[in-house]
Amino acid sequence: MKNSTQVSYFILGAYFNIGLFKYLLFVIMMCFYVLIICANVLLVVVICVNRSLHEPMYLFLVSLFVNELYGSTGLFPFLLVQILSDIHTVSAPFCFLQIFCLYTYAAREFWTLAIMSYDRYLAICYPLQYHTQMTSTKVAVLVALTWLYPIVLVGVTISLSAPLQLCGNIINTVYCDNYAIVKLACSDTRVNNIYGLSYTSFEVIGLLILILYTYMRILKVCFSGSKQTRQKAVSTCTPHLASLINFFFGCSFQFLHSRFDMSSVPMMLRNVLSLYFLTCQPLFNPLMYGLQMSKIRSLCKRLIFGKT
Template sequence: MDNVSLITLFVLSGFNETKDFQIVLFILTLLCYCFIVLVNVCLIVTIMLDKNLHEPMYILLCTFCMNGLYGTAGFYPKFLWDLLSPVHVISYSGCLVQALVMYSFACSDLSILAVMAYDRYVAICRPLEYHSVMSKQRVLKLACFSWLIPFCMMAINIYLTSRLKLCSPFIAKLFCVNWIIVKLACFPADTFVNNIVAYITIIIYIFHGVFIVWSYMFLIKTCMNSLENRAKFMQTCVPHLTSLLTFLSTLVFDVMNMRLGRTALPQNLQNVISIEFLVIPPIMNPLIYGFKLNKIRNRILGIAIRRKY
């Protein structure tokens, strides 16, 4: 069958440069992953157990942290296993699943940030309508769609990739990436549909970014005219903006590395750049929100003080 790949295993050649310090990397990565799980679970449990935090902004934050756990679970366990393994391979189906998790995680993050931006826009610019527009039921639906739609879109991309016949098993990264798998297709391969669907996906999420930028530009313009709105913006919007800038900067570095710097940069530097979005945002986001949002900070500090005494 011409449309079925004969390759059953992929070799992750990005590990070739890690052989001399695998144990050190394993310890650091394990500590990093444990910390990511700890801070995200802490925030999720705090929001779920405290009824005073069952508000749109905190529900979306809870979804944000859950998505962080989902994305990192698709990378860290396999990465830790590979650091201790003499052979760095992944099955064909496992590679497609990992690519699906990585892409849907990144797209879901952007979707959730877009919903957060809309939530802040309604809260500050249309405060009298806030509770009717951002009801708990609507927020839960938006949170579900923010994960379900990216997952379905990425599943379509991965399905189209699975139909290609591949002629090389070598992936020059630490994990599976859909566009690299497509590049491994035998020549001449009909990747026209793959490219069209990929570009449609990219355009959709570019519009997400444009919407977020527009929302915050409007918010900043509105908040400049009111001291009360300025205080609201500093309290609730600055964490969102920080999360957005952190996420976009790590993602842009990775995309630039994949598209422009694969041969110009040393493999170790490529490895660092490629995993930034799996390290920095999942750690920074719960810390930023935990310290910046008073209700969450006070709740966590209250629990800590009660346990101490």
């Protein structure tokens, strides 16, 4: 049996020496981060200062954009420091803090997108009853649920992983990942695996059923409804569907990277795929909603260029 210990730091083994190219990579990542911050802050400000946008759909968008800022801040500053550093180590407490930030970001993203699909379902399938069913109290409860529930779930995950006795401290990732740490454990991890599988299955299957059901009903209304109903559905659901597809696309890469042997894939490609949904989703969402939704687009122009 290997010697086990309670490690005080982890080594991120996915980084490799790229010489002077690290400065170019640093600039690229910094540009990504600045764009994400500017785009998401702009849309949050536009929605908050315009009373005409104080509707459930736009309030859920504010929650989504704030979550993008939260997740990006949990990744990019750490990533930028690691790119320039020659020693890729991170203390155990900070590593678990980053896991908490990134896991709550991902869970909150999924919950927010699912609730937004429910909101679109009510708006398109029950337009006359929409404002009586989607009240301000209900919106507040749903937003609070999306922010607090992931904290509880991920908090339990961290509390199960932190005390594990580990046989090493090298994780082959560019940021801290809970599953990579659990794989280093010499002690029994059955409780970790059962809990992780249970809550992930419940969350993914439950929310997927909700999303599929709402869009089946929306499609049914579109096919049987008027041209105006179809146009409304397309204009409001297109950016949401695009965001969902992009999110699942990125999560699939992350799942493959963490659960399966990817040693045959070049390390650079593995790193890019593992970072996809943490870098592209926060940039994709504000651009998609800002460009596709005419109300937001016109108000952004007015705020930036002073156009009426």
